Amino acid sequence: MQLGIASRAEAKGVAGCLTLLQCWIYDQFPTLRPSWLEPRELEQGQAGAFRWRGTAPRSSKKRDAQMLAYYRQAIDSLTPQSVCWTPYGQRPHQTVRRTLYQGLLRFAEIAEYYDPTRCLRQLGYVQGVSYPPERLLVVRRPASTLGYSLSYQSVYDSYWNNLGAHSVHLDLFSTPIRRRPWEFAEDYMTWYIRHSHPQILSDSRPVHDISDADTLSGEMWIEISPVMDAAQGSREEWMASANEY
8 A cells, every 4th residue: 555655646755664675675676686785594583574684875865866766777677587486485375375365455444455366476377467456445546645545345354254265266267387487378468568567767778778977976886786787678678588488
């Protein structure tokens, strides 16, 4: 919900557990990890966030603006090879059955829809077009963050207690991945591009084309460019490499 609110035009920040969000990014997008951050072995009973420790460079308004421009371009330059598609193992649903639950996740007055058909590759299955989302009673997404509101029917609360009737049957919906971890169905990318935002920037260029005068000082480029060595290329290159089976 907080990510949705933060996407509004007038948003100036984001709330929620950003430590969890950062660790999720580091696990699934290794090339977006800062160069000063190194993974470490967890000790008994430690939370997963303790894997990522380091000393960040001192923040400044100029540096933050440069980093924002850099990471926008870096995200647009991701390739299939620079993503960890199965961060939870090959078949996480076999040990955690509720991974296949499809319905609302609710805490107090906050409810968000969860659908494993949107992330089949994390379960070791070929990604296809996901099920249509549940209908909402109220949808308000204005430019202002104050009026942002989503409301679901209360009937969906009962789904969690009836796991058998509200779980995705993977073998009926898709097939196991057999070649590359980013495999997708023939019609998936056409659907994805039509319903999503494949690029952040309208004029994305490969990362190595960003000049010092554009966004980064030479000193900063030396510091952070190594983390993106494997993540260069346009969306067309991404599509070409993704379909080379």
